[in-house]
Amino acid sequence: MAEKRDYYEVLGVERNADADTIKKAYRKAAIKYHPDKNPGDKEAEEKFKEAAEAYDVLSNQDKRARYDRYGHAGMGGAAGGGGFGGFSGGGFSMEDIFEQFGDIFGGAFGGGFGGGRSTRSRTATRGSDIRITVKLTLSEIAEGVTKKLKINKTVACEACGGTGAKDKSSYATCSQCNGSGYIITVQNSFFGRMQTQSVCPTCQGTGRTIKDKCTKCSGEGTERGQEIIEVKIPAGVSDGMVLTVRGKGNAARQGGVNGDLLVVIEEEYNPQLMRDGNDLIHNMNITVTTAILGGEVEVPTIDGKARIKIAPGTHAGKVLRLRGKGLPDVNGYGRGDIMVVVDITIPDEITKEERQLIEKLAEQPNFKRAAGVENQNIFERMKNFFR
Ligand SMILES: [Zn+2]
Ligand SMILES: [Zn+2]
Structure with a gap:
């Protein structure tokens, strides 16, 4: 790992700075290097993360005491004591930062960068799950069995490969979000101006819209079809158990995430045993x-x-x-x-x-x-x- 900068230096505060000073310094850095203000700027993103890491340590009494005594060496791995599970693994992700410090950008400070959090991860559409019952004999249960199941389901459109677009040139940048995939709404509240990020409703976070739709699926990206799915059923299963086969459910609109196939076990009644x-x-x-x-x-x-x-x-x-x-x-x-x-x-x-x-x-x-x-x-x- 590259040598780390001193946490006090990162936030630009004195070693004896009080909690409030540290919080203010962090907020300043977070706003300056916030990814929304610096789109695509890797260096800013690193600085943003670095500040979050410094703040995580210096805002926590225990961690700060340990850092003061041992420096970065005292922060590694299991000794990290909760938080992000130690920084030795190379800092934390943007998601973590929004998760953990979301409140510092939030309404109480007024005018901060609100929300963040999971809305930043683009929520692709997801296909629905399919539930199917499989009847097993006692000997199948005893041995375990591989079943080939023919499932009627929604599959990706063959003509467009599930995208819903006529061809590669059929896309346009989403005009609502200008291609970012999310929109920022501003609300005035008692505490001041609040900004909230949410997934763009027009493009569902993809940042682009389809100009020319696939004619076969009318832009949906899906069609009715059939798939033969092999399901390995382990020995010893019992009535009512559900096995989940990830990604084998219905296909989603325009190349989203497939649903799951849920296989419900049914035992054939055996009066002898x-x-x-x-x-x-x-x-x-x-x-x-x-x-x-x-x-x-x-x-x-x-x-x-x-x-x-x-x-x-x-x-x-x-x-x-x-x-x-x-x-x-x-x-x-x-x-x-x-x-x-x-x-x-x-x-x-x-x-x-x-x-x-x-x-x-x-x-x-x-x-x-x-x-x-x-x-x-x-x-x-x-x-x-x-x-
Ligand atoms: Zn299509
Ligand atoms: Zn959009």
Whole structure:
């Protein structure tokens, strides 16, 4: 970085100058080197920034004390303590200055350069966003998927490349702002004369107007069209999530900024595997005999089936976990489980023979007493499980 001038020298004040003197000196410098007064003058712009930087330090007690002790070396980087995040990075931008010191140009002083701020950044027109819903299966969610979406939208006019002008020579300098892109309005207020800058309404800040319009789009710069957009959907997304694809929305008027494409995720309903966060719940019906004798059953998984063992004496409401068979976390924090919730099916009808067998069974000692009462209440068990 080029050697820095002393801050007191920059503002032309004594080292023991009081706050008011410093403020006045800065205001004087700011008005003298203000970019509106010195359009296109790089040196003035540098001086303007230099004064703002000096004022930022000297108007703050802490920073000034540090500067007095250590000079510019004390101002660098993290030690800068807020403000503009340290000047070591090469000063700050005009935007910063208007943002931070806008008030010093403002009405309270009368006749200053009001506003400034973000109105200086030219506000280009922006196209609208497009919202589209994408339905995903469980396996698409589990793996992540790239979808090719055909979107009907506003696109840049092919004939004029989105400019809205017939050709390169079709432009004229905006007569309202004389090409600067902004206009200054003067208002008289209690405090004095106030000047406000705003984006030129005629040219929307571009500084030029179109003399001969493109005949295809009548000067709009846009037309209806279609675009095939590939959207990468990460694994683990869930219903209602919105992915933003920047700049893939509708094109803006006369070459402005495109809107965004908002992709809303919709999960296809899967009654076999119901989602609970990254876990999947499967309600499994087993027969009475399997519940008593144990056995092996088939469970649906995201990409197929798994066989699991049912232990002898399995009660309704028991939950079996298939670890890591659920969905991946969208932020990469592991994977959920499949939780198999056991239910026992009682046959609606039985044959005469079956009736005889069951009646015989009912006489046996282990079937005579009711199974442990504490196991009967499925709702209690479920409640405990989900707690
Ligand atoms: Zn056109
Ligand atoms: Zn204009």
